[in-house]
Amino acid sequence: METIILADYLDEALDRSGQEPMYRQLFARMQQAILSGRLAPCTKLASSRNLVTDLGVGRNTVLHVYDQLTAEGYVESTTGNGIYVADTAPGDAQRPRTRTPPIAQKRRCRGTARG
Secondary structure, X not given: OOHHHHHHHHHHHOOOOOOOOHHHHHHHHHHHHHHHOOOOOOOEOOOHHHHHHHHOOOHHHHHHHHHXXXXXXXXXXXXXXXXXXXXXXXXXXXXXXXXXXXXXXXXXXXXXXXX
């Protein structure tokens, strides 16, 4: 899903007149897009500034959502390199192991590094 398509998807899903806070709506929609595969692993997400412009929401709202997605393991962030959908879904460590060789169970997205 390209950046502009992501913004369109999110914009259509947000209820601007509803009582649920915007950051909760945005978090839930992005989480759903990641878990459903609409946002594939290693997909680079829009910068916070671009998403703010595309959605017409406050920058703190987007920063809060990106921080929460990072804290919960849905995305990986590297300063100056961007935010990418994590290559392993949260909770994968608790799932039963498969016969997949260990090297293939966890790969790094290009452009992100942990350490």
